[in-house]
Amino acid sequence: MARNIKQKIVQTASELLWSEGYDGASINEVVAKAGVSKGGFFHHYPNKQAIVLEVLQNYVETEILTPLDRHLAGATNAMTVKVALMNWIQESYGAQAQKGFMGGCMLGNFALERADKDEQLRDVMKTIFLQWENQLVGYLRPVAQEGKLLMEPRQFARMFIATYQGITMMGKVHKDHNRGGRDFQALAELVEHMIRD
Amino acid sequence: MARNIKQKIVQTASELLWSEGYDGASINEVVAKAGVSKGGFFHHYPNKQAIVLEVLQNYVETEILTPLDRHLAGATNAMTVKVALMNWIQESYGAQAQKGFMGGCMLGNFALERADKDEQLRDVMKTIFLQWENQLVGYLRPVAQEGKLLMEPRQFARMFIATYQGITMMGKVHKDHNRGGRDFQALAELVEHMIRD
DNA sequence: GTTTTAAAACCGACCGGTTGGTAAACTTTG
DNA sequence: CAAAGTTTACCAACCGGTCGGTTTTAAAAC
Numbered sequence A, B: 001m002a003r004n005i006k007q008k009i010v011q012t013a014s015e016l017l018w019s020e021g022y023d024g025a026s027i028n029e030v031v032a033k034a035g036v037s038k039g040g041f042f043h044h045y046p047n048k049q050a051i052v053l054e055v056l057q058n059y060v061e062t063e064i065l066t067p068l069d070r071h072l073a074g075a076t077n078a079m080t081v082k083v084a085l086m087n088w089i090q091e092s093y094g095a096q097a098q099k100g101f102m103g104g105c106m107l108g109n110f111a112l113e114r115a116d117k118d119e120q121l122r123d124v125m126k127t128i129f130l131q132w133e134n135q136l137v138g139y140l141r142p143v144a145q146e147g148k149l150l151m152e153p154r155q156f157a158r159m160f161i162a163t164y165q166g167i168t169m170m171g172k173v174h175k176d177h178n179r180g181g182r183d184f185q186a187l188a189e190l191v192e193h194m195i196r197d
Numbered sequence C: 001g002t003t004t005t006a007a008a009a010c011c012g013a014c015c016g017g018t019t020g021g022t023a024a025a026c027t028t029t030g
Numbered sequence D: 001c002a003a004a005g006t007t008t009a010c011c012a013a014c015c016g017g018t019c020g021g022t023t024t025t026a027a028a029a030c
Helices: A002-024 A027-034 A038-044 A048-072 A078-098 A106-114 A119-145 A153-174 A177-194 B002-024 B027-034 B038-044 B048-072 B078-098 B106-114 B119-145 B153-174 B177-194
Strands: none
Touching (some): A002 A027, A002 A048, A002 A106, A002 B002, A106 A119, A106 A153, A106 B106, A119 A153, A119 B153, A153 B106, A153 B153, A153 B177, A177 B153, B002 B027, B002 B038, B027 B038, B078 B177, B106 B119
16 A cells, blocks of 8 residues: 555546646645545655656656667667657657647746755756756767767757757647648757757 | 836846746736735736736847847858857856856746746747747848858747757856856857858 | 826735645555 | 544634725816
């Protein structure tokens, strides 16, 4: 039972935090939806921030880093890296479109909502962005050494992440499948231009 | 006096909404800081959403569209448009750096916080993003007709906006002047690559 | 040019409801 | 039996919004 309740809290909190945001997702709602008592919640987590941190790190691992790594695994030259990035963009678009562009990226949501107010969460997010960046740089460096990357790897990685976040934001606002498709296509086109194979 | 209080409310609400976000900025705080009574506030605005709409539209006009237009005015070919965009990026970076990367872009903040919860605000934001996009397209079209734009104008405009929003997000998270400078530089480099003069 | 009058501006107490979090009691488990 | 897990009841602080009533303003009537 012990694992069960914590697991159910994390699961429910994940969904709620993703769709409602930090302030929007209340502990009351989480425990009600998870079928747990409030006291039970605070027995496992000292405060709201604690579960948000756990949820966020879990989210980044399963929704960003792992899928991206799955596509990039084994990509060692310009062409394979390019294809991998393209496929990841495609898959990511598919996932967001399927959810009706609701939620967007939890990391980006928290970044804009909490970065100015929560130093600890901001620190975690800094690390996460850096992880993401480093992951990309690891695969981009060989491409750069081939001389086929038109930008410094780290610079390209940051711009790639930034553009992805921006496009996700616009998807959330427009919630339009046609438009969203073209926007993600623009990111793909960017990759196309910056990696010449 | 009548104009005075409304003006003070808008002014104070702007600052608070920019720094604290939609949920974070409470009417109580706004009226306290503005030196107005709560009843006075609700005499002028039917609800919270109303002032947020006014503040947002005012923000976009004065902080985004007008400055961008100021730089782009008179830019009619590849080189002048490129320089104008570069200068705007530079100016925008300076503004954010000066604020210690606090606040970021109010439009982006509201987009991620409210797009899923507030249909009316989402509609307004849709229009705003379209305005921004059209403004850029207006200046980019001649460049495309010169054959010097490597992307379809609208696609480039969207990607430009998205990347700008993403970089602003990362600035807010990292709050690092060196890093922020390089990130905005990456956006400039992107413009550099996509417009050849 | 003073008085009347009515609307607009403004006030602060108050409303029901929600928030994150706590305390103490009870239940299960080792 | 003790420790961990779980529940119920509760808290002060705060939220957006409403209320009846007071002050300020400005046009109309004299």
